[in-house]
Amino acid sequence: MAALRRKLGDVAFSGIGGEHMTGEGLQSLFPMRELTLMGFAEVVPHLPRLMRRLRETAAKIRALRPDLVVTIDSPGFNARLLDRLRGSGIATAHYGAPAVWAWRPGRLRHWVGRVDRLLAILPFEPAIFRAAGIDCHYVGHPVLERRTAGPLSNPFRQRFRIPPQAPLIGLLPGSRRSELRHLLPVLKEVADRLHRAEPGAHFVMPTLPGLIAELSAAVASWPQPPLLVGVEQDRSDAYGACDIALAASGTVTLELAAAGTPMIIIYRSGRITAALIRRMALVQFAGLPNLLLSRPLVPELLQEACEPDGLVNQALSLLRDPQARAAQKAGFQEIMAQLAIEGSPSDRAATLLAELLARPAA
Incomplete structure (x- = not known):
């Protein structure tokens, strides 16, 4: 406009x-x-x-x-x-x-x-x-319109008083009510287990301004409630500041790729929707980064596989493996070259x- x-x-x-x-x-x-x-x-x-x-x-x-x-x-x-x-x-x-x-x-x-x-x-x-x-x-793609600051120049941690060396994990359950209903309970358990495994970890949940009140109520009872950010610049900076992210399949995965943030793609839906997707899907991957590269660059834990045990194992593996994170970042550069x-x-x-x-x- x-x-x-x-x-x-x-x-x-x-x-x-x-x-x-x-x-x-x-x-x-x-x-x-x-x-x-x-x-x-x-x-x-x-x-x-x-x-x-x-x-x-x-x-x-x-x-x-x-x-x-x-x-x-x-x-x-x-x-x-x-x-x-x-x-x-x-x-x-x-x-x-x-x-x-x-x-x-x-x-x-x-x-x-x-x-x-x-x-x-x-x-x-x-x-x-x-x-x-x-x-x-x-x-x-719209991600080309708004490029994110990388971790070295990113003011997000200082703005929200997150220690520079603390693991920062993004939790992105989507914005549709059906996505929130299916993914928030899983992420609640995942955040609790990850914090027990990495006691210094911090969690952030970038979201839309219109969802802040709803999500604040939803995460208030979490053992490890994430920091909620809804202002556009804060959301953008959060993507680049995270060490890793667990993100619902969708456009946000390309925003994370543009920011160079390693991720795990997650998704859950109702049984009927999941069955229909399996019958009608023509593609091997759900996540846009994998689709664009035609290879499994980013782990995808979907439907029944989107459960706390698998997510915690994948997240800890990615968080503790510099080579795995570097491989994803190299793939993200290929993606941005495709979209340019x-x-x-x-x-x-x-x-x-x-x-x-x-x-x-x-």
């Missing part, structure tokens, strides 16, 4: 967004968290509300007649929204290509003719969508969106 303003001047925004977008002047039609659902069992109970929000959003767009509609992630919701905008004459773009390469490849055909331009955040995605006739461009672009992702995306705006109306 800021890059579009720099490029186009006076731009008005309306839609659905979170804290950063509202900070740029967006008035969100409804809370963004209503769309951050994951897993069959979590989505189904909310379908009536989601369908109502879909109708409301489509009606609002048709009433406003904007010059451009940009949908972001949430492919299930947004593919249906774009379908309802067909024939409206409104230019459309989608940011964050759906992961048809990972599961449910049949979804690809649903995007043909639905969107004027697709902005991908992984370098291998444009070839997949262009082969289907979709105008798709790699704009760079000229300029910033926001400027590249803004340029491609401005091109759409300059096209004659259909």
Whole structure:
């Protein structure tokens, strides 16, 4: 949004967004968290509300007649929204290509003719969508927008009075309620056991500002409650200050890779969701670092394997093995070289969106 303003001047925004977008002047039609659902069992109970929000959003767009509609992630919701905008004459773009390469490849055909331009955040995605006739461009991953200070120049430990030599372990259970419900009990036990094995260890849990109160209540009874940080700069500095991290599979694993922080990728979901993932998954790995390198650089402990015994053993092994940490860091440099672009992702995306705006109306 800021890059579009720099490029186009006076731009008005309306839609659905979170804290950063509202900070740029967006008035969100409804809370963004209503769309951050994951897993069959979590989505189904909310379908009536989601369908109502879909109708409301489509009606609002048709009433406003904007010059451009940009949908972001949430492919299930947004593919249906774009379908309802067909024939409206409104230019459309989608940011964050759906992961048809990972599961449910049949979804690809649903995007043909639905969107004027697709902005991908992984370098291998444009070839997949262009082969289907979709105008798709790699704009760079958002982690390239915000680079993290390394441990030597990082002020995080001093800011929060963490001794320089104390092991600092990041706990990142995700932000969706289903992720927190499944992962927080496991991390509670893991943190307690790790502290017994490494009495000087400190724990930090970077999270979103809107989750601080909820997580504060959740970790208050932990034997070793982690430091919670929600300010964006504190979160970014925490990634780089940690010696190791246990992180839910998702974008945060690339943020840790960009910071050069060795990690273990974790994930748990409900039984139904886990069974569906196993049946439909097309990829060997769950974590983005491993997917991008096509090799198991980072340990993945998923579903039934995501339990305290295995996590504690893996964490202690990584924490105490400099060579294992160095191997991960070398792999992270390969990943960042793959993702690299000229300029910033926001400027590249803004340029491609401005091109759409300059096209004659259909």
